[in-house]
Amino acid sequence: MNDATEHEAIARIAGATSREQILHEIKSTMAIMFELEPDTITLEARLVDDLDLDSIDAIDLAVKMQDMIGARVDENALRKLRTIGDVVDLIEGMLRSRR
Amino acid sequence: MRAPYRAIRVFLIASAFFFFWLGAVLQAWTLFPAMALVYRDELRRRRACQRVLKHGFRLFHGYMRVLRLLETKVVGGADPPDAPFVMIANHQTLVDVTALLATYDGVCCFVKTEHMNNPFIGRLLRYAGHIDAGGGDALGGAAAIQAGIERIEQGFSVLIFPEGTRSPRGGMHPFRRGAFELACRAGVPIFPVFITCNPPALMKGVPFWRQTDETAQLRLYPWELIDARAERLTSKDLTRAVEASYRLELDSRAGRAENAGECGARPRRLGS
Numbered sequence: 089m090n091d092a093t094e095h096e097a098i099a100r101i102a103g104a105t106s107r108e109q110i111l112h113e114i115k116s117t118m119a120i121m122f123e124l125e126p127d128t129i130t131l132e133a134r135l136v137d138d139l140d141l142d143s144i145d146a147i148d149l150a151v152k153m154q155d156m157i158g159a160r161v162d163e164n165a166l167r168k169l170r171t172i173g174d175v176v177d178l179i180e181g182m183l184r185s186r187r
Numbered sequence: 188m189r190a191p192y193r194a195i196r197v198f199l200i201a202s203a204f205f206f207f208w209l210g211a212v213l214q215a216w217t218l219f220p221a222m223a224l225v226y227r228d229e230l231r232r233r234r235a236c237q238r239v240l241k242h243g244f245r246l247f248h249g250y251m252r253v254l255r256l257l258e259t260k261v262v263g264g265a266d267p268p269d270a271p272f273v274m275i276a277n278h279q280t281l282v283d284v285t286a287l288l289a290t291y292d293g294v295c296c297f298v299k300t301e302h303m304n305n306p307f308i309g310r311l312l313r314y315a316g317h318i319d320a321g322g323g324d325a326l327g328g329a330a331a332i333q334a335g336i337e338r339i340e341q342g343f344s345v346l347i348f349p350e351g352t353r354s355p356r357g358g359m360h361p362f363r364r365g366a367f368e369l370a371c372r373a374g375v376p377i378f379p380v381f382i383t384c385n386p387p388a389l390m391k392g393v394p395f396w397r398q399t400d401e402t403a404q405l406r407l408y409p410w411e412l413i414d415a416r417a418e419r420l421t422s423k424d425l426t427r428a429v430e431a432s433y434r435l436e437l438d439s440r441a442g443r444a445e446n447a448g449e450c451g452a453r454p455r456r457l458g459s
Contacts, residue, residue: 135325135326136324136325136326143321143324143326143328143329143332143365144329144368144422146325146326146328147368149329150333161333163333163334163337164330166326166329166330166333167319167321167326167327168326169326
């Protein structure tokens with residue numbers, strides 16, 4: 089993902105107001121980052137078992153989430169992530185608390 | 188004579204670990220909570236708790252030395268830098284971590300989740316800012332690396348045993364990538380320490396009452412710093428290169444390498 093596209097994605101997610109919008113941005117971001125088929129990135133998809141993310145991918149995801157939200161993702165919150173739905177919930181919660 | 192001698196040694200080893208756990212419980216439930224009242228700032232509190240722990244670990248190793256159970260020495264090598272670094276080491280004995288934390292200042296260690304959840308020692312570890320290494324799952328590992336980066340940004344160094352568990356007798360488990368990824372991401376050097384213990388003692392899977400009759404000699408050999416950025420390697424390649432250096436040293440010590448010459452009490456350059 090080039091810088092301009094990345095900044096646009098970050099700006100879009102920062103302005104997202106619904107879970108659907110956040111999921112849409114997560115889908116497009118993760119599809120490019122991890123070379124995944126967008127259709128496989130559903131709310132129920134498990135990060136490790138279904139999408140085959142390893143710990144290094146998970147750090148990349150955490151860094152990306154931090155860029156998107158503009159705040160550090162809590163270590164304990166990161167440990168609890170299991171599915172894409174959890175990622176969306178976390179971003180939604182953090183965006184809500186920032187507003 | 189042998190049976191009474193062994194019984195006395197088992198008793199002495201048991202006493203060392205009894206005092207270790209007693210000290211841990213007292214610190215975790217009395218001293219550190221009291222220090223938390225004095226040190227309101229979390230970073231100052233962590234540093235103060237680490238200083239207390241360092242003295243405790245020195246006492247523990249001093250006790251084992253006096254009783255001729257285990258003698259710990261740092262051999263050669265340069266001092267670590269004043270700025271944060273990622274320390275790595277092979278994992279020979281149960282007391283490698285206490286030996287390293289008794290030697291070096293301001294170090295937070297990656298610790299197994301089961302230890303962090305232990306009601307006695309876990310509390311102690313959290314006060315001193317040590318890091319839950321995760322239960323082997325990807326998200327736990329990512330969270331641990333994130334916590335490691337945070338500690339480094341706060342001015343602490345981080346200790347990781349890249350094998351993830353204690354080494355098998357005479358060998359080494361494959362290195363995991365986390366320590367190297369952390370160093371690359373945090374932009375800090377790697378400080379490798381090669382550990383030996385002769386005769387082998389306090390190894391994984393060996394109960395404490397089945398230890399050597401001789402005084403175990405635990406040696407810490409600090410190697411040259413590895414500047415992860417200057418090496419221009421990915422964390423994956425760095426992992427392989429550093430693991431190869433450790434294996435070469437192990438082979439050299441075991442007399443298995445073709446060019447087995449002088450054995451390792453020297454700083455080593457990456458890949459040399």
